Amino acid sequence: MILPMSKLRILGPRQRLDEVFRALQDLNLLHLSAPESAGPLESSRLDARQERHRDQLRRALADVEAVLAALQAGRGTVGKAPPAPTASDFARWARLAGRVRRETDHLTTREAELDDERALILKYQHFFSAFRALLESESRWTNATAYHVLLKRGDAGTIPALRASLTAAIGDEFELHSQTLPSGETAVLAIVSARAAGRVEQLLAQARVEEIPVPEAFGGKSLADAIPRMLERLGDIPGELDDIRARRAVLARSHGAELRAARLAIHDRLRALEALPLSGVTPRAFVIEGWVPTRALPALEAGLAEACGDEVVVTEVARQEWQSEEAPVVLSNPRLLRPFEALIRLFPLPRYGSIDPTPFMAVFFPAFFGLMVGDIGYGVLLAVGGLILHRLSRPGTVWRDAAEIIGPCALASILAGILFGELFGDLGAHWLGLRPILFSREEAIVPFLLLAVALGAVHILLGLVLGVVSARAQPRHAFGRGVATAMVLLVILALLAAVNVLPRRFFSPAVIGLLIAFPLLIALEGLVAMIELLATLGNILSYARIMALGVASVMLAVVANRMVGALGSVIVGVLFALLFHLVNFGIVLFSPTIHALRLHYVEFFGKFYSPGGVRYQPLGHWTRARGPARSTAQPERRTA
Amino acid sequence: MNPALIALAAALAVAIPALATAWAQARIGPAIAASMAEKTELSTTAILMIAIPETMVILGFVVAMVILVRPG
Numbered sequence: 001m002i003l004p005m006s007k008l009r010i011l012g013p014r015q016r017l018d019e020v021f022r023a024l025q026d027l028n029l030l031h032l033s034a035p036e037s038a039g040p041l042e043s044s045r046l047d048a049r050q051e052r053h054r055d056q057l058r059r060a061l062a063d064v065e066a067v068l069a070a071l072q073a074g075r076g077t078v079g080k081a082p083p084a085p086t087a088s089d090f091a092r093w094a095r096l097a098g099r100v101r102r103e104t105d106h107l108t109t110r111e112a113e114l115d116d117e118r119a120l121i122l123k124y125q126h127f128f129s130a131f132r133a134l135l136e137s138e139s140r141w142t143n144a145t146a147y148h149v150l151l152k153r154g155d156a157g158t159i160p161a162l163r164a165s166l167t168a169a170i171g172d173e174f175e176l177h178s179q180t181l182p183s184g185e186t187a188v189l190a191i192v193s194a195r196a197a198g199r200v201e202q203l204l205a206q207a208r209v210e211e212i213p214v215p216e217a218f219g220g221k222s223l224a225d226a227i228p229r230m231l232e233r234l235g236d237i238p239g240e241l242d243d244i245r246a247r248r249a250v251l252a253r254s255h256g257a258e259l260r261a262a263r264l265a266i267h268d269r270l271r272a273l274e275a276l277p278l279s280g281v282t283p284r285a286f287v288i289e290g291w292v293p294t295r296a297l298p299a300l301e302a303g304l305a306e307a308c309g310d311e312v313v314v315t316e317v318a319r320q321e322w323q324s325e326e327a328p329v330v331l332s333n334p335r336l337l338r339p340f341e342a343l344i345r346l347f348p349l350p351r352y353g354s355i356d357p358t359p360f361m362a363v364f365f366p367a368f369f370g371l372m373v374g375d376i377g378y379g380v381l382l383a384v385g386g387l388i389l390h391r392l393s394r395p396g397t398v399w400r401d402a403a404e405i406i407g408p409c410a411l412a413s414i415l416a417g418i419l420f421g422e423l424f425g426d427l428g429a430h431w432l433g434l435r436p437i438l439f440s441r442e443e444a445i446v447p448f449l450l451l452a453v454a455l456g457a458v459h460i461l462l463g464l465v466l467g468v469v470s471a472r473a474q475p476r477h478a479f480g481r482g483v484a485t486a487m488v489l490l491v492i493l494a495l496l497a498a499v500n501v502l503p504r505r506f507f508s509p510a511v512i513g514l515l516i517a518f519p520l521l522i523a524l525e526g527l528v529a530m531i532e533l534l535a536t537l538g539n540i541l542s543y544a545r546i547m548a549l550g551v552a553s554v555m556l557a558v559v560a561n562r563m564v565g566a567l568g569s570v571i572v573g574v575l576f577a578l579l580f581h582l583v584n585f586g587i588v589l590f591s592p593t594i595h596a597l598r599l600h601y602v603e604f605f606g607k608f609y610s611p612g613g614v615r616y617q618p619l620g621h622w623t624r625a626r627g628p629a630r631s632t633a634q635p636e637r638r639t640a
Numbered sequence: 641m642n643p644a645l646i647a648l649a650a651a652l653a654v655a656i657p658a659l660a661t662a663w664a665q666a667r668i669g670p671a672i673a674a675s676m677a678e679k680t681e682l683s684t685t686a687i688l689m690i691a692i693p694e695t696m697v698i699l700g701f702v703v704a705m706v707i708l709v710r711p712g
Contacts, residue, residue: 346683346684346687347684445708446706446709449702541699542695544698544699545694545695545698545699545702547702547705548698548701548702551705595691595694597687597691598688601684601687601688602692
C-alpha cells in the first residue's frame with residue numbers, strides 16, 4: 001500500500017533555523033518542500049559566508065573521497081567525531097585530507113612510473129634473451145653499429161624484403177638476425193658496418209621502421225651495456241612497489257577512521273546547507289514545509305519539541321490545501337511482499353493516492369513464472385541458487401531483493417512441476433513414475449493454452465476493476481471504465497457460451513448486454529474506448545505466451561533427455577544432455593522473468609497504474625550505503 | 641489433409657514471425673542500447689522494448705501448436 005502522508009508547516013524564530021535543521025536531520029522523517037513566497041516570506045538563501053563554507057566543504061569532500069578510494073579504505077570503523085562539528089573541525093579535516101591526498105597522489109604517480117619502467121625493461125629483456133650471445137659480443141664490433149627493431153605479430157614476413165633492401169643499398173656489409181618472441185612479435189637485430197650506418201638509418205626512416213632506443217636512464221649507446229643494468233633494476237622494482245603498498249596501508253591505518261568520520265560529517269553539513277534554500281524566512285521568523293508519513297507525525301512532533309522546545313511550532317496543513325500529486329510516495333507492504341517492491345521501482349513510482357500494485361505482483365508474478373517453468377528439477381535448482389544468493393547478499397541490496405523474489409518463483413515452479421508431473425522434463429516420469437495431476441504440458445497443448453488465456457482474463461479483469469477503483473474521484477470516468485469492464489466480461493461469457501463451455505442460454509443475455517453497453521460506453525468515454533476494448537481483448541490473448549514458453553521449456557528438457565540414447569556413447573549422451581539442460585535452465589531463468597514482467601508492465605499496469613509519484617526522501621544523515629547520489633532515505637524500510 | 645502440408649504450415653507459422661521478430665529486435669536492440677548508454681534508468685523500457693516483438697514469434701508458436709494438434 002501507499003502510506004498516507006501529512007503535510008506539515010514548522011514555524012519558529014529565524015535564529016533557530018540551523019538548530020531546527022539539525023534536529024530534522026537527526027529525526028530523518030521530513031521530506032522538504034519549498035513554501036510558497038507570499039508577503040514578507042521569501043526563500044531562504046545562503047549568505048556569502050555560507051556559500052564560501054559550502055565550496056570549501058565540497059573541495060574537502062572531494063579530497064576525502066579521493067583519499068579513501070586510493071587507500072581502499074571506504075569501508076570500516078568510523079572514527080569519533082564531535083556531535084556538532086565546528087568550523088575548526090571542518091578546517092582540520094580539510095587540511096588532513098589535503099595533506100594525505102598529496103601523498104597518495106605522489107604514491108599513485110610513482111607506482112605508475114614503476115609499472116611503466118618494468119614494462120619497458122621486460123620488453124628489452126625479451127630482446128636480450130633472443131640475441132644474448134650476439135649482444136654480449138657487441139662491444140667487440142669496433143667498426144659496426146647495431147639496430148634493434150621489433151616487428152608486430154604477423155609482420156615477420158617482411159624480413160626477406162628487408163634483407164633484399166639492405167643488400168641493394170649496402171651490399172654485404174651487414175648481418176641480419178631475427179627471432180620470434182613469446183609475445184608473438186619478432187625481434188630483429190641488424191649489425192651494420194660503421195660506414196654504411198648512415199645509409200641504413202635513411203632506409204629505416206623511409207620505411208617508417210621505428211628502432212627501439214636504448215633508454216636514456218641506462219646510458220650508453222650499447223644495448224649490451226644497458227641490459228645488465230636494466231635487469232638489476234627489474235629486481236629492485238617489486239621491492240619499491242611493496243614499499244608503496246606498505247605506505248598506503250600505514251596511511252589507511254592511521255587516518256582511515258578519521259577520514260571516514262570526516263566524510264560523514266561533511267556530507268551531513270553539506271546536506272543541511274543545501275536544504276536551507278527549501279525554507280522560507282521573514283526578517284524574524286522561518287517557515288519549513290514538508291511531508292511526513294501520517295503515522296510518524298507524533299514521533300516528529302515529539303522529537304522537535306524535545307530538541308527545540310516550544311518556540312518551534314509544528315502544524316499540520318489541511319488536506320484541502322494540497323494536491324495528491326505533490327505528496328511523496330512511500331510503499332509499505334508486509335515483509336513477504338516487500339521484495340516485489342523492487343520490481344515496482346523498476347517502473348516510475350505510482351502517484352500518491354493511486355493503487356500500489358505490489359501485492360498483486362507478489363501473487364501473479366511467481367504464478368506466471370511457475371507456469372512457464374513448471375518443472376520440479378529446475379525449481380529446486382532455482383531455490384538452491386536463491387538460497388546461495390540470499391546467503392551472499394546483504395539486507396537492503398538489489399541482490400537480496402532478487403534472492404527473495406527467486407524464493408516464491410522457485411516454489412511456484414516446483415508446485416507447477418508437481419501438477420504437470422515434470423522433473424527435468426520427462427525424466428521424472430521415466431525414473432520415478434511421476435504422473436501429471438493436472439495435465440501433461442508435452443501433450444495437452446490446447447488445455448494449457450486455455451488455462452493461460454483464462455489466467456490472462458482473470459488478470460486483466462482484475463486490472464480493469466482496479467482501474468475503476470483508481471478513477472473513483474471522477475465518477476463519470478469510473479462509470480465508463482466500469483462499463484468497459486462489464487463489456488469485456490460479457491464478451492468472455494458470450495464466447496464461452498458459443499463454444500459450449502458455459503450453457504448456451506448464457507449467449508443471448510450476454511449479447512444483449514453488449515448491445516446495451518456499447519452506446520453507453522461511446523457516450524461516456526468516446527470512440528477511443530472501443531479501440532481500447534479491442535486492445536484489452538488482445539491483451540488477454542497475449543497471455544498465450546505462458547503456454548508457448550511453458551511448452552518450449554518442456555520440449556527442450558525432453559530433447560535433452562533423449563540425447564542420452566541418441567548419441568551412441570552413453571557418457572557423451574549424458575554430457576550433451578547435461579549441457580542442454582544447463583542451456584534450458586539459462587533460458588528458464590531469463591525468458592519467463594522477462595515475459596512475466598512484460599505481462600505486468602504492459603498488459604496489467606496499463607489498466608489502472610498511474611505513474612509519476614515523487615519518491616519520499618526525508619532530510620537525514622548521510623550513510624555510505626545510500627551514497628552521495630541517493631543522499632536521502634529509502635524510508636520504506638526504516639521509518640514510520 | 642496431407643501431414644507434410646500440415647507440418648509445413650506449422651513451420652511457416654513459426655518461421656515467418658521469427659524472421660519478423662528478429663528484424664524488429666535487430667532494429668530495437670542497438671537503439672535501446674544507445675539510449676541506455678546515455679540514460680541507464682531506461683533499463684525497464686529496454687526490457688519491454690525487447691520483449692514486445694517477441695509476441696509475434698510466441699503467438700506464431702501458439703498457432704503452430706494449434707495447427708499440429710488440431711482435431712482431424
